[in-house]
Amino acid sequence: MANIRDVADSAGVSVATVSRALQQPERVSPKTRTKVMTAVDLVGYKPNLMAVKFRSGKTHNLVVLVPTVANVFFARVISGMQETAAELGYSILLANTLGNPDIESHYAKMVSTSQADGLIQLRALNPFDNSMINDNGLLPMVNACEVIDEGNYPTVSLDNRAAAKAMTEHLLGLGHTRIAMIKGPHSSPLTQDRLLGYKDALNDANIAFDDSLLFPGDFTLQAGYNAGVTIAQQADRPTAVFCENDETAIGAMQALKQAGLRIPEDISVAGFDDIAFSAFCDPPLTTIAQPAEEFGQTAVSLLIDVINGKIRKAPKVIMPFELIARGSTGPARIV
């Protein structure tokens, strides 16, 4: 493979001139520049970016840790990241971690071993062992979507508590008083926040919180289905089910319908995330929309600021949400 030396020889200039002609064309005479470019084509030169990045100490790579790329919401976040990264001259190295700490730390090591300049974590977990703190006292990382509020790094998140409160109020407004909630994984802070929002709304409405209306889940279709089966069988059945994500809601709807219940006439169902499938289920799902692409854009631009030392203290960005009312929620059935 041709290297910079070959180009220099072919063009009859020094390697420094070739490097300059390629990196800072304005610092080279037009004539020399042409000579160099011709030589580049002639010898088929492709710069060894491994050498460039090694030498310059800047990789312009960003590692992104995604619990699962299969999640349609994350996919939109990733699109936003790629857009901003491309604009700012960075590459995104996506790591599908499956929530596996080994895979996470494997990719996190790309930062500590100088293969990437920084990292974006979409889980509420700091993948660095420590000792990675930079001059500003910040870790070269941003925590987005599911965030944890400690640590020296910026976060980008939704006000999950307010969003869950808004959805609960939507259901209360339709006359529901027994509202079940199918939760996300225990370990997820999202679950805590959304539960708090649910409680806030009940509290404001002077309705006592009843923890027998809480059902476990893990954000999967199957978990939603299982919870739906249980709910359908209950003697004193709730009239509405608020699910912590859309997959859960879609699974739950399936179970409720199979049990012969009509949605929303017999029972209302609400989700969270507004994934593409939600507009195409039967009935279409009422849910909370998040500005997914903007999560990604914001996370990337914050991370690059951290890397370049433009940020001294870690901002905690809150993104807006929107309640999308569709056919899966309706007035409570008068008992």
Added chain:
Amino acid sequence: MANIRDVADSAGVSVATVSRALQQPERVSPKTRTKVMTAVDLVGYKPNLMAVKFRSGKTHNLVVLVPTVANVFFARVISGMQETAAELGYSILLANTLGNPDIESHYAKMVSTSQADGLIQLRALNPFDNSMINDNGLLPMVNACEVIDEGNYPTVSLDNRAAAKAMTEHLLGLGHTRIAMIKGPHSSPLTQDRLLGYKDALNDANIAFDDSLLFPGDFTLQAGYNAGVTIAQQADRPTAVFCENDETAIGAMQALKQAGLRIPEDISVAGFDDIAFSAFCDPPLTTIAQPAEEFGQTAVSLLIDVINGKIRKAPKVIMPFELIARGSTGPARIV
């Protein structure tokens, strides 16, 4: 950041010994090894892998070009890739290309600029300009899932024609004779192959092919929905709809149900891919299952063989499929 020199000084040995102690421990005396490891901990040494990879010329990185990571099928393929890559000591650098040739070539350049050893392409498109052919006459790439049958690289694909034929025969076996097909994107070879399989089955059954039963699509929910609307309005409505992927089928079912048709009593619907949502739609979708994880595993292991020169000519691997019959297909309504 501590480097190998610091470790050598701290341990009182040469840098060569440190390198050996880390890379080929057996070539160093146990006593020295301990000294080195202690020094490593002491100074907090993390090898600069950019330097290692630059020096050794092997990055142990594989770029994977995915049209969209949001596709649940691709997500499973990616999991399979990561598993095998991890076993063989490689990292996967995932690129969500959104089918954008600019993004594709940007990431493909990671191979030509020595940032990755090879590439896996999940679209039927060679992202290399040329001139990347190695000593065996092979490109350092593998084309999986949606493949194109030209070029000097291994491919891993399904026998889409046979699978589509099997699904069409399933519908014919249920008594359907007017079977609509909602297609994928024109540009995709998948679409051609699946259409051929559909025609094969009709042909075997002595049913004339009717191209008014073909509807355009692009693998999205919305396209399926649009086609479904059209189909529901037809005077001489088909009794079955075969969709080229599950998203299309789910979108189509939505439209058909909204038009008052019962599935499968009034019209059967079949998909392709067996994504997770398919088991949870209403009714659950009859579809073709593909061994997604194995696609990924096979692709990675083939690519590594190519990189290491273990393969002289490009194998064309065909993976098996399975027809999953669920509730969305049933006997044709007697007219």
Added chain:
DNA sequence: GTGAAAGCGCTAACAT
């Protein structure tokens, strides 16, 4: 078993 030294391909002072 260990050390000295060369050099991977490139960038960035510094010199001209």
Added chain:
DNA sequence: ATGTTAGCGCTTTCAC
């Protein structure tokens, strides 16, 4: 505007 040269951090002969 261009050339010379010294490394970036590491691996790998080649001596000893």
